[in-house]
Amino acid sequence: MDGDAFFVACEVSKNPSLRGKPAVTGEERGIATAISYEAKALGVSRGMPIFQLKKNFPSVIILPGDYATYALYSQKMFDVVRRYTDTVEEYSIDECFADLTGWQKPLRMTYREILENIKKEIKEELDITVSIGLAPTKTLAKVASKWCKPDGLTIISKENSHEFLLKVPIYNVWGIGPSTSQFLMRHDIKTAHDLANKDKAWIEHFLSKPYFDIWQELNCLSVRAIDPEAKNSYASIQKTKTFHPPTKNIPFLLSELSKNVEAACLKARHYHLAAKRVHFFLKTQEFRYHAIEIPFLSPVNLPEIILPQIEKVFNKVYRSDRIYRTTGVTLRELISQRVTQPDLFGNSIKTDSLEMIHEQIDSLEEKFGRHVVHLASTQKSLNRKVKGTDSNDLDRDLLFL
DNA sequence: TCTGGGGTCCTAGGACCC
């Protein structure tokens, strides 16, 4: 099940005067993240920069994202599905997989009737529409849910699956992106049907495991399980930021990384997580990544511990003949940190006092909003921002550590 | 001012060991 233009649909539900009008969300990000069907009809596409939209599509209404509301709608939407089965995997904010196997008899409904009820209840209770696909595997259900949008209901069975797959271009298959599409097209595989019909030996020889799974699923063999476990933690936490113009200025790049690290650590502490590995990257003007991963003996979530290590190896990724557009930090191998462990070399006293400082900072953040307090090493990137048009930041009281 | 931000999973190849 897939929400139709989900973020925009939530906005319309909140404010019905938007109904029937071309609208997008994503003002705060600078690109269109969700697009109403009316805006799609005008030619607005996903990822289009907002400035371009204002210029070329002045009739389009541009809305800032309201993620708290979307999360509420999302939960209510999934709750409706849970009235009919308890095996529901929340795949993203607007998509879920559900296993209906065996429920016709207890519910005294056909599968189609169950799906029609789900759609009806969501429409009545939330005033949004969804598109649903029913099929023997997740991959085919994805094909089915995209088949007819918005407000669609498509059923693919073992018997009729190839009729659908004949009309699905290979690049529209879930899990097959631009790179693999190009490779497959060079081998004359243009549709999902072409791929499904290749023999096993060919798939295994030319493609890797994820594509073997896709191949099996297109052939009605379910290998991707539905995972109904609620996601309550993270495998990794990433913070990245693109700036313009791109630069090769080392102090500025380090300051951006400092900001990334601070933001990632703040989130990690909020979930009581700490990282055994910290990965950071510089992204060049040509969209190439240069990265390093730093292992830590004991898990970390304090920027003061992480930043010196990043500075130490920064030169291994930095090249003075390149210009960079983005920096980013990922905290990996996250471990639950309800109880803190002192490290082996007696650094625990220093760490303890840093932890106390951060407890205070975190509570200030909660009270006064984000980024009221930050490291002095982050200051350079904020200065640059202040010079720009974002005058709100000028009003902030900044406190330096 | 062409192309944001936050995730997950997989693989090739180097390092190291016996």
Added chain:
DNA sequence: TCTGGGGTCCTAGGACCC
């Protein structure tokens, strides 16, 4: 007599998703 063969672990980077 001139570096074989097999194994594990780790990391950089690619690919894809929403």
